[in-house]
Amino acid sequence: MAFDSLSERLQSTLKKVSGQGQLTESNMEEMLTEIRLALLEADVNYQVVKEFIASTKEKAIGADVVGSLKPGQVLVKIVHDELVHLLGDEVSEVDFSKKPTVIMMVGLQGSGKTTTSGKIAKLIKTKYAKKPLLVAGDIYRPAAVDQLVTLGKQLDVPVYEKGTSESAENIVKGAMNYAALNNNDVIIIDTAGRLHIDEPLMQELANVKEIAKPDEILLVVDSLTGQDIVNVAASFNEKLSITGAVLTKLDGDSRGGGALSIRHITNVPIKFIGTGEKLDAIDLFYPDRMADRILGMGDVVSLVEKVQDVYDEKETMKAMKKMQSGRFGLDDMLDQMHQLKKLGPLSGILKMIPGMPSMPNLNDETTDKRMKETESIIYSMTLEERRDPSIITLSRKQRIAKGCGKDLAAINRLLKQFEQSKQMMKQMSNMDMATGLPKMGG
Numbered sequence: 001m002a003f004d005s006l007s008e009r010l011q012s013t014l015k016k017v018s019g020q021g022q023l024t025e026s027n028m029e030e031m032l033t034e035i036r037l038a039l040l041e042a043d044v045n046y047q048v049v050k051e052f053i054a055s056t057k058e059k060a061i062g063a064d065v066v067g068s069l070k071p072g073q074v075l076v077k078i079v080h081d082e083l084v085h086l087l088g089d090e091v092s093e094v095d096f097s098k099k100p101t102v103i104m105m106v107g108l109q110g111s112g113k114t115t116t117s118g119k120i121a122k123l124i125k126t127k128y129a130k131k132p133l134l135v136a137g138d139i140y141r142p143a144a145v146d147q148l149v150t151l152g153k154q155l156d157v158p159v160y161e162k163g164t165s166e167s168a169e170n171i172v173k174g175a176m177n178y179a180a181l182n183n184n185d186v187i188i189i190d191t192a193g194r195l196h197i198d199e200p201l202m203q204e205l206a207n208v209k210e211i212a213k214p215d216e217i218l219l220v221v222d223s224l225t226g227q228d229i230v231n232v233a234a235s236f237n238e239k240l241s242i243t244g245a246v247l248t249k250l251d252g253d254s255r256g257g258g259a260l261s262i263r264h265i266t267n268v269p270i271k272f273i274g275t276g277e278k279l280d281a282i283d284l285f286y287p288d289r290m291a292d293r294i295l296g297m298g299d300v301v302s303l304v305e306k307v308q309d310v311y312d313e314k315e316t317m318k319a320m321k322k323m324q325s326g327r328f329g330l331d332d333m334l335d336q337m338h339q340l341k342k343l344g345p346l347s348g349i350l351k352m353i354p355g356m357p358s359m360p361n362l363n364d365e366t367t368d369k370r371m372k373e374t375e376s377i378i379y380s381m382t383l384e385e386r387r388d389p390s391i392i393t394l395s396r397k398q399r400i401a402k403g404c405g406k407d408l409a410a411i412n413r414l415l416k417q418f419e420q421s422k423q424m425m426k427q428m429s430n431m432d433m434a435t436g437l438p439k440m441g442g
């Protein structure tokens with residue numbers, strides 16, 4: 001598959017980042033050099049690599065390594081986000097709602113233009129339940145017309161063709177009329193390709209554009225081409241102002257560099273990817289999914305996201321100070337518990353931490369039940385009691401038990417547990433400063 005070797009290199013590099021503390025210029029240097037080499041080796045455009053590294057470095061230095069995260073994990077997330085950004089951030093979809101929507105397909109010969117025209121026709125028919133029309137505009141290659149006719153038959157989609165004797169301009173004019181008469185929703189024009197860009201081809205495409213007034217001009221590029229696709233895209237874009245790119249043959253063995261560079265260099269969004277020769281081997285292009293695929297380590301990325309989402313630095317600092325001064329009360333414990341709960345089921349969080357041993361006796365249901373019990377007991381206490389549980393006498397315990405509908409033993413258990421964890425907090429030199437919670441198993 002495309003990106004395989006880049007993926008392997010990036011992963012093994014990022015796994016090497018270990019240790020504690022913040023990310024600094026010195027602890028990142030070797031790793032940034034490795035990432036740089038990995039990208040260059042994958043044939044990513046030099047300028048793109050330079051900017052990628054600079055931006056990763058800028059974001060990483062001084063990045064908050066919050067919660068129980070490790071610098072390596074935070075770095076994985078930063079590299080992931082930079083990849084998503086490089087690939088265009090958001091999904092860019094083709095809008096098929098206008099009637100008719102006209103799509104002009106352009107690209108070099110062999111890039112997969114005709115095949116992709118068929119794939120899009122199939123998508124429109126099956127997924128969007130619309131009536132497409134395929135237009136055979138490549139008049140220089142007789143085989144191209146035949147190929148499209150065959151695809152049309154396979155898909156049961158009409159193909160407008162006039163062989164190779166009429167001009168592309170005339171064919172497109174005829175096709176527009178045909179579509180109006182036959183109620184076609186989407187017109188997909190397959191145009192001529194060459195092995196290299198040349199002026200007469202560009203002129204013909206510009207004429208076709210003038211007549212068809214396409215809503216989309218999709219440039220089909222072969223991801224196996226490498227860096228040269230960036231130049232091809234830039235030339236097509238300059239002449240035709242393309243609205244999107246389709247990356248084909250991502251199922252092949254490309255190093256991926258061209259695919260990674262094209263968005264950044266041309267600022268044209270990638271709209272579809274081709275992942276095989278079959279007519280359903282087409283997908284929308286999702287920058288985040290592609291970054292996940294390149295980087296792997298999706299579990300680390302979502303762990304970091306979750307921790308960063310719920311991490312409330314001010315609250316935690318407050319809790320930490322209280323702990324250090326011995327003023328940590330049951331209400332603080334409740335707050336911390338709520339923070340932890342926002343992360344989702346505990347077993348899920350643990351599973352996301354690479355290298356975390358599985359804990360067979362950790363059961364979400366019982367943990368959740370215990371948390372709820374603790375919550376209801378604390379809610380039955382007065383503010384005073386929560387802040388200083390040492391004032392809770394037997395009569396107070398009885399009142400609390402009545403209030404939350406638990407027995408006295410449950411109240412005692414919680415108070416004992418709280419006392420124990422308070423003791424432990426004092427003793428722990430390497431306390432988990434970030435969450436303020438005793439470490440798991442404590």
Ligand code: GDP
Pocket residue numbers: 107108109110111112113114115116193220248249250251252273274275276277281
């Ligand atoms: P055109 O000259 O641009 O119209 O290119 P074609 O549509 O004829 O495609 C050229 C070759 O690439 C054909 O053999 C296609 O089957 C193949 N092809 C197109 N898209 C893909 C793809 O996404 N994956 C693979 N593996 N092959 C593809």
